[in-house]
Amino acid sequence: MAPKAEFIAASTLGIKSPETKLQGASLIPDLWLEGRTKIDGAEGLWRIHDGIYDLTDFVESHPGGSEWLKLTKGTDLTEAFEVHHLTELPEQILKKYFVKNAKTKRNSPFTFNENGFYRTLKKEIRPVLKNVPKQSMKNTNFICDAMVFLLFLFAILATLDWNYWLGNLAGIILGMLTIATHNYTHMKDNFRMYYFQFSMLQVRDWRITHVLSHHLYTNTIIDLEISMLKPIVQYLPVPKTLFQQVKSVLSMPFVYLTYFYGSIIRRIITARKCKYQNLKLTDLTGLSLPLIMYMFGGRSLWETLLMWSFILTVGGTFMAFIGLNGAHHHPDIFHDGDTPRNAEDYDWGLSQLDSVMEHKEVCGSHFLVLINFGDHCLHHLFPTLDHGVLEHLYPVFEDVLKRFDLNLRFVTKWDTLLGSYQQLTRIEPNPNPPDLKKYPGRPL
Template sequence: MQLSPHCTLYILSIILNTILSIIRTWSALTNWQENKRDFPSNSTIRRQKMSPNPDFVPISSLGIKPIPSRGKGRVVTTNMWLKEKQIDDGAEGLWRVHDKIYDLTEFVHKHPGGSDWLTLTKGTDITEAFEVHHLTEFPNEILKKYFVKNATTERNSPYTFEEDGFYRILKKKIQPVLRNCPKESYTKSKLITDSLLVLSFLFSIFAVKFWSFGLGAFGGVFLGMVTIAAHNYLHMKDNFRIYYFQFSFLQVRESRISHALSHHLYTNTITDLEIAMFEPLLNYLPVEKKPMQKVVSVMLVPIICLTFFHKPAIERIINLPTQYKQLRFTDLLGLLLPICMYVFGNDDLLSVFIMWNFVLVCGGTYMSFVGFNAGHHHPDVFHDGDTPSNKCH
């Protein structure tokens, strides 16, 4: 079968993004090995005082100190972010909430939201995560049973959660409202999410069967939609719909760290992984950007968008020798779509491979533009380093 010019272009864009991912990952691995020599293993050591690299990180508007690798302008990964928080947060290898240390080891598998949340955050300050995920006082009573000692270091966070402060008052007022939310809304949301998944599979299969890039584009858009919809379930207790996320090759574990535990708790700050992970290719923070950097960023954005779903799969393969213990059986879900396309599409493997990658390209582009850029980086949206404005919009 002869490839059309636009098919060739998609394949070339995938190859180019593979090269970029290899460079970024190698840089991250190399810098992390250097970093390990910079830090003592004792997690109780206080944060090293250091100035952010002005090329990457502005002085925080909120007074947040960046993790060491962030301040040095290094490529930050989810594992690096967690590891350095364990060094910086003063949790002493356990779990810190406000200024107290707790040993939740025996509670990990009893946690109603699933064990992942506590397993991932062991050795870090989980104050923000604890506050936003627990709206009643009952979790506080459970927490008291596992108290160990008072923390000996200050928290690296601008959030105080004072009893008479805005957030605590809001939590109290919102409780009766949430209790009265109609259950039909939850059912409707689940039905829509499931429907998007079915549509993404159907259009992708029909795209191969009738060899239609138009149908493939619809399949990709629906795949992007179901990925965005499945993201809602990442914030909830463990459930099977979180794994809809992995049909696009995005990982539940990685996304819970970068999105739920980092981005949602420290949105658009220097601690936000979804800001740091795209540097130096893209820099959303208000730092002085060199002319060449601006040009390169504009050129790279289309490639990053087109291969948004390919990048995590490529990086997972590259990191396999060092991170194989983090792999789960559910990581293979990303292969279920092309298998169904091959079985039900009645076409050869090469055709399925091309159409599947076209679907991923369309889905990744939709996801990156709508789910990532659209609501996060408008000029009126706060970014760490911005001068505070007195204007009310």
């Protein structure tokens, strides 16, 4: 079956895939957005639920930064609006920009009913957020700032002494830093989000592939973090030959080793396709690491680039191994093609519970949570919140889970590692919706 048909056939949620240039969209995030403008029924403006809004006059004054609205013009940003705004004020502001009702039904199956799981949880956490200790967020900032210092220190020393052990340490720190600082990319524009770019991953592209695609449509056919790995790796439960199954499993080390380099290639392709109009001066942030290594490492440019490449390889391997085997891929986790909980009225918050598992080993540790994509479900539910805040939400979260007779699944790292590889070889869709009671809840 052709890749395009595979994607469309896999959807059991009624989501239409951005068919236009689908294969190109796997490499170029901008083409994914272009495809969305053709199927979302936003009529060239911004769609939220069943309303069309003209936010043109609000773009530059948007508190989160203008880029969010520039990227999403012409698309349905219902999920992004709901998930990124935790107070009622944005809904009041939005009313001023209403134009008309949308002509078509939403392409997304996810709902945000007032008494549904997600909106109930969102209402319940509002008073908690007012009392979260500010020190929690300061601790996150300190950890990330410290890792930046250590990254540059060990990268310089590795170059100066030509020591691959130190280079390996710098690479591991780079991987940890990239994971930890990815959360800044979800927030309003801030200087720490550019720490993320030391990996050569770009904030703008990441905001499309990760924030606007993966986070909002997790494990569906329009989750770019699944589609961009095709045809090398296929996580969806679609027909696969034995060769394709083996290829997916054996290709994973290659994916790990080249993870950061793939971003560089995508950025070059994106820039050329968009005639370099989407380039910004901040894109050069990532080059500050090899520049400092060259200035203080006492080596030739070629030697510096070689050590930098080694550090990128180690860092990308660390991040990809943690990320791809951490939370979303397991035979008991929902993937598009499986039987959904309720395709006609699928609460968005429930979709996140169905597509996430948590690690027991990192629970309760601020540092381990930061470098392991920990507290992952709460991070998906409230991505704009600092990771240091999430641990304070568990009492309310667990109360709402109990009220709706739900459970957050906690497993070991070995469970998700093994499950991730099992998912690569899975060809039969699950006939039953995810069973959230199959695994125990949060460890005490």
